[in-house]
Amino acid sequence: MPTNAERAQTLIHALPYIQKYAGKIVVIKYGGNAMIDEELKSAVMRDVVLLSLVGVKVVLVHGGGPEISDLLKKIGKKSEFVDGLRVTDGETIDVVQMVLAGKVNKTLVNLLHLAGGRAIGLSGMDGHMITAKKHSEAHGFVGDVVAVDTKPILDVLEKGYTPVISTLGVDDEGGIYNINADTAAAEIAGSLNAESMISMTDIAGLMRDPKDPTTLMPVVDISEVPALRREGVISGGMIPKVECCVEAIRQGVKKVFIIDGRVPHSIIIEMLTDEGIGTMFV
Amino acid sequence: MPTNAERAQTLIHALPYIQKYAGKIVVIKYGGNAMIDEELKSAVMRDVVLLSLVGVKVVLVHGGGPEISDLLKKIGKKSEFVDGLRVTDGETIDVVQMVLAGKVNKTLVNLLHLAGGRAIGLSGMDGHMITAKKHSEAHGFVGDVVAVDTKPILDVLEKGYTPVISTLGVDDEGGIYNINADTAAAEIAGSLNAESMISMTDIAGLMRDPKDPTTLMPVVDISEVPALRREGVISGGMIPKVECCVEAIRQGVKKVFIIDGRVPHSIIIEMLTDEGIGTMFV
Amino acid sequence: MPTNAERAQTLIHALPYIQKYAGKIVVIKYGGNAMIDEELKSAVMRDVVLLSLVGVKVVLVHGGGPEISDLLKKIGKKSEFVDGLRVTDGETIDVVQMVLAGKVNKTLVNLLHLAGGRAIGLSGMDGHMITAKKHSEAHGFVGDVVAVDTKPILDVLEKGYTPVISTLGVDDEGGIYNINADTAAAEIAGSLNAESMISMTDIAGLMRDPKDPTTLMPVVDISEVPALRREGVISGGMIPKVECCVEAIRQGVKKVFIIDGRVPHSIIIEMLTDEGIGTMFV
């Protein structure tokens, strides 16, 4: 237990970091274990509220794969996968919409209020924010982002709420699409010219040897990424995650972080202390 | 088919009605057949967009009973009723939240955009808008409205969007409650000091003899309501609906209408033509 | 007599047209029979108020030739014409000023209020809005537009009034000039980057054969105008009117319409129904 003097000291140490981010937009892609474990979830909520209070404009983007699978299972719907993506028919997209925009989104909004924040939940339909198109005929209602209208996000921020975003997209005929949350977060961060994007995952960061935590790469220049893929350092599930980081940097986000959502308050550690955790892409 | 001259004439006839409502808040409780029949639904969307364009500040409040029942059935959940209200356990309130805030709400938002409007979907969780408490221990997560914070609604209106509201409520411990949409609409309209509230139902209005449409009562003073209940004119499912109308008037709403949602564009007929349809409570 | 259902239908049909013009500036050059016939006049007033209510920023520009002639006759002043323009001496410009800025302008403002609108009458002197110079020594106080300061117009619009404009101009020595209302309207519309200009006349539009209404040309590209003049399709009094339309398009107005002011509510028919009347220049 730190003494109050030590606590004050710690708060003061956070000063330069707070100054760095005050008034800036930070997009947090919230997912993985930190969204399932109740304690971790509650820690993330307090992290977001703290950041808002010290003047950071947090935009929270979430997915919800496991909850979607749960409900599909409950209604006895079998899932088919093509190229690793779930074939999404009309019934499935309904389930996706209900789980993401109804359950996960509003539950997060509710938790943010419990932690003392103020939030409004949005989906790509609200203000026609995320325009999407079909990824492929074969995948049905799986969408690629065509454009992000940042107005609803900025309107909500300006009125003093934390926008919480479900990554559903719409097309001009009213079609609704499920969009990968990492991809959507990168597009949203890029469109907002965010100061940084933080992607919460279930690994410690990019490691030269995934089995050896001492090989964690604290900083990666996106120009190194192709070589790292050839060398197999970036592989498997990390490939799309890293691609989103690269894309966000390309669209003008200054810094992108992959951090370990399993560590409590990893967002605060990354943003408000002198030692980054995870991997920063620049 | 009217000629264009006749069309122009009709538009001009709407002038005094438009003037009457311009800049005023009108709460529309959307439900019943008009929310199920695709053609009627599309007509309502265009009604709302037209009202917004002529300067009315529309707040759309919806329920979603049938869709809730559908999903409960799909997941094999049996419903128990006490005093006409569904006993709502934890699993059920999850379904309610998903259906209302995820499916019905966002689908309406999407349809409003298709009709040329701009909308943002809200629930009682967003901005901690609707504070609720348990209706009774027996009913579980069925809630009564404790307070409505109109700030999120007014913020969304001010930024130029039509707020679409799911009637879920929250308590200070994060509990989520299903609230009757008619009741919630009345509380919202009252809190907003709305110019009028329109309740869309599946009947022509209040009739002295429900079997004889010629006995429709165009205007009812709320002081007449107790007598009408004693006489049995207001009975069955009409009792709670009328109670909400009375409550809204008591809370300061100027006029409350029960209109027939089965008639296409009944909102426009009621608001922008010289002949009301349905029953107006004052 | 349409039923209310048909009325609602008509209002809904106007939706896309209202959306097209909402928030845009439309300059209406008001003149001809529609300014003399009391019933037509009253119809125009209601058209303007309706457009204002649905969000169009209407700027009403008027002339007043017949009323000027009336007063000149009453005071026993003979008029001399050179090249079709009235020779305007000091006494005549006084009469012009009184009739336009005093009688016609304020009467229109008054009528707009009677129709439920809010208006402020302006002349080129107000805010030194229209700078003019002598057209020629021979014509005396007949002016050509040198510049339009749109600030007074935009100020009046911003405060929620319909500006009604008399087309008098001033020079820097305080000289006052009578400016042709069509020309002034084109210059005003151009300076405002108006969405469209509507010129109300006493013909159905531009016709290949003026005696045959079936030869009405619904759309004319301004590049066709020189040929149409050579062919005699544009001749006589239509020449200056069409020149103003061409000028307005050149100055950046998107669409210019010549419509038949003798048809009641022709403005509404043109703007808010699916069938244009008259001729549109693009």
Place this chain on the structure above:
Amino acid sequence: MPTNAERAQTLIHALPYIQKYAGKIVVIKYGGNAMIDEELKSAVMRDVVLLSLVGVKVVLVHGGGPEISDLLKKIGKKSEFVDGLRVTDGETIDVVQMVLAGKVNKTLVNLLHLAGGRAIGLSGMDGHMITAKKHSEAHGFVGDVVAVDTKPILDVLEKGYTPVISTLGVDDEGGIYNINADTAAAEIAGSLNAESMISMTDIAGLMRDPKDPTTLMPVVDISEVPALRREGVISGGMIPKVECCVEAIRQGVKKVFIIDGRVPHSIIIEMLTDEGIGTMFV
């Protein structure tokens, strides 16, 4: 010719007077000789522009009796008088409207711009500013003020223009009335809660002996007025003028001045030097 040092001294002497009026509303009833003599007129214009520049919110209210008589004479219209008020039929009110709102008003606006100011001319019709009713059946379109809507005046002031007001009034059926300019100025000043009202006349002020300028009364408390009328000090044409001063004070105007419009720059002398001229009512 003062030296520049003396000029600077004079400007500095004006400092406390400027401070006293900065940001305050002052209604100037402009009339009499100062409105006819070209040199005096030009002096008044410069006075108004100077006051505006030093931060006074000047509202200029004018009549125009002589010009009305001129035009009536020109069109060969005979005037009949009842109780000292001109019987005003439909043709006469047309002439009044043209002369006041068209000629006098816009000419003043033009002159203010020549003197370097910015002005917009208004009449009681603009923004439905002055609601009037018939003074008596016998007098036709002679009106009494029912209400002044100050919004158009304040809107014009806020946008940085000097409002110049013709004292015509309207009723809700569109009837137009000629209103005595002194009365209207008092009502306008009262409705605006003006700091002061200045009435320009052709006398030096209220004198105990009208033939002896040394008997000028510099200050009159309105409670003394009834006695002064009994004693005959206030008589003839001064009676209605003084009544308007009394009325303005009663409606909340702090100070009302009757000043000599025949003295060049009498407004500036009254407001910005240490020696009042004329009579101040408190």
Place this chain on the structure above:
Amino acid sequence: MPTNAERAQTLIHALPYIQKYAGKIVVIKYGGNAMIDEELKSAVMRDVVLLSLVGVKVVLVHGGGPEISDLLKKIGKKSEFVDGLRVTDGETIDVVQMVLAGKVNKTLVNLLHLAGGRAIGLSGMDGHMITAKKHSEAHGFVGDVVAVDTKPILDVLEKGYTPVISTLGVDDEGGIYNINADTAAAEIAGSLNAESMISMTDIAGLMRDPKDPTTLMPVVDISEVPALRREGVISGGMIPKVECCVEAIRQGVKKVFIIDGRVPHSIIIEMLTDEGIGTMFV
């Protein structure tokens, strides 16, 4: 050295305290050892910047007794004291003004910028903020506060600066007075309806037995103060300090703290941790 995880934990613990003060005005009376010791001074600067960043509107009020004595000594000026107050002649008030408004004030402003803040230094002369009157003829230019005009303070806060205030006062003849900083801080806090006032001193707080730190009284209701004075618990130099606390509470400040300025970051400990230090008056 705490780990980063512990640091994050500490930051999160501060959340409810930050929420409590966000957007509120807190007046800090800065003085004593914390203003002399360079390290403590630098700690206070960082405390103020941190509070500003988390949304607290800090108003820093300072004295400067020791520096005044230093300069007086340097110029060879002897000080005479009456009733414990320095007799302040014209030469002395000049020295006071130079030291407070020139040296101490601007040095603090400079240090706040070095710590990453934004500040503007004000004295009672700026915006004629503190109106004062002579305390007594005998004391010369020692002043009592007559009124505080909060406009300059609020203007500076609104523009995003921390106001740093020297407690000099002025009278309407331009006389300048030295005002006790504790008294002035209490008056300023009261006039601003501050959420709290913090008075930094060189003791641990109010102690029943000044020699025994375990007898620190954490909370004192101002109604207890008279008894505590009678009992001698409040005595000597504490009397005026406590009087200022009582006065601030009486003028509407919610809570007033006497804290130990010798403890580094005592402001942060008091405001952002769960354990107060010093004594809180309510």
Place this chain on the structure above:
Amino acid sequence: MPTNAERAQTLIHALPYIQKYAGKIVVIKYGGNAMIDEELKSAVMRDVVLLSLVGVKVVLVHGGGPEISDLLKKIGKKSEFVDGLRVTDGETIDVVQMVLAGKVNKTLVNLLHLAGGRAIGLSGMDGHMITAKKHSEAHGFVGDVVAVDTKPILDVLEKGYTPVISTLGVDDEGGIYNINADTAAAEIAGSLNAESMISMTDIAGLMRDPKDPTTLMPVVDISEVPALRREGVISGGMIPKVECCVEAIRQGVKKVFIIDGRVPHSIIIEMLTDEGIGTMFV
């Protein structure tokens, strides 16, 4: 003594000059005899207040050489000079800071309020307004301007105060520097894109023959300056003053004046009468 009529005439004559400067920024470098002689000082204060009242945005920049020397002498500090600049050690810069920011600045602010104005005193530390660097190692804390942040000045102007500026500068390590007031005024005027800069001195202006006032040069184009220096017309103490004028013009100030501060109200004579005094650089 002018009559009131003559006074009014003089005020009216000032009209075009007032119009020319209304809303414009004018930087006044206040110094020399006008800052020492009590009567002249009081005259300057009234000049500044008058200019503010007629809409000029005055920025008052002052030095304070004589007062600095006085205090240094009082504390027995000897001054050493190198190249005409005082060698400024740590003790000396403390004295400079106290005299400029504490004494001269706040006394001017106080006098402006006595004259009816509203002022806030700023130094280069406030809002970190003037960034400076060492002029040379030999001179110690004598600074050159690196950059002027105009935000604090504009913030103070926008809130309705006259900014009074002490020309102290700071570097990023917190070092404080004494900056020549003429140089700083030129840099401030340039950074503000001021309409004009007025430098008050103790000579009548630039004279071909300094002994013959009839050789005063009313206008000098800055391209003539090098020749005038070669010819010896600009020499001695005039060299740095003229260099500042040239620098201000180069940085975009429209007109720069050297005026005679020994003439009462010379600012008003220069700005608000038809005859300039002193020399204008363009």
